[in-house]
Amino acid sequence: EAGVAQSPRYKIIEKRQSVAFWCNPISGHATLYWYQQILGQGPKLLIQFQNNGVVDDSQLPKDRFSAERLKGVDSTLKIQPAKLEDSAVYLCASSHPGRGVNTEAFFGQGTRLTVV
Amino acid sequence: GNSVTQMEGPVTLSEEAFLTINCTYTATGYPSLFWYVQYPGEGLQLLLKATKADDKGSNKGFEATYRKETTSFHLEKGSVQVSDSAVYFCALRANTGGFKTIFGAGTRLFVKA
Numbered sequence: 001e002a003g004v005a006q007s008p009r010y011k012i013i014e015k016r017q018s019v020a021f022w023c024n025p026i027s028g029h030a031t032l033y034w035y036q037q038i039l040g041q042g043p044k045l046l047i048q049f050q051n052n053g054v055v056d057d058s059q060l061p062k063d064r065f066s067a068e069r070l071k072g073v074d075s076t077l078k079i080q081p082a083k084l085e086d087s088a089v090y091l092c093a094s095s096h097p098g099r100g101v102n103t104e105a106f107f108g109q110g111t112r113l114t115v116v
Numbered sequence: 117g118n119s120v121t122q123m124e125g126p127v128t129l130s131e132e133a134f135l136t137i138n139c140t141y142t143a144t145g146y147p148s149l150f151w152y153v154q155y156p157g158e159g160l161q162l163l164l165k166a167t168k169a170d171d172k173g174s175n176k177g178f179e180a181t182y183r184k185e186t187t188s189f190h191l192e193k194g195s196v197q198v199s200d201s202a203v204y205f206c207a208l209r210a211n212t213g214g215f216k217t218i219f220g221a222g223t224r225l226f227v228k229a
Binding site for chain 1: 120146147152158205215218221222
């Protein structure tokens, strides 16, 4: 089966600019996650969707970050305006909710964002 | 809350050496436990998993046993290869208002020829 697709792979922007990332999950996976992975750290969950509804966005800096999943499939994550500390790899993952804790989340290759 | 703690790296080994990367967790309920691997320039890949106490996950010569009594899930491999050089992440998945995967900070492994 096709994996989780993300684009772009790399992005360099200046601080205060805006940027958007796109994710297409594995077909049939109703649950979609966005993670932020800062260099040298483990991935941190930003937001979790179930279909097109938000399950958890408690770790999302809502003053600058937004995410949507309008049709319950693709998702976009936006940062506006970007700060230097937003430099990280942004990972999208998906999972099949019907299989509970026993199934893993599948990850895309990520988008490496550099804010200069 | 739920959390994962793993040994700090980097870990540097010679080829064919024995590997152990320690991982302990804190969780309510009955989480599943995972090891993910991230090779240079690539995304996270599932290495192995265990879904209940005393289960042993194994893949590519790596193995880890879910120890509920010590809340641990240590990763081991009997003989590492240069191609095993990567960052290894211990993770748990629990139902906390939706199924979430929580990661440790990662341990970088360097294997020398």
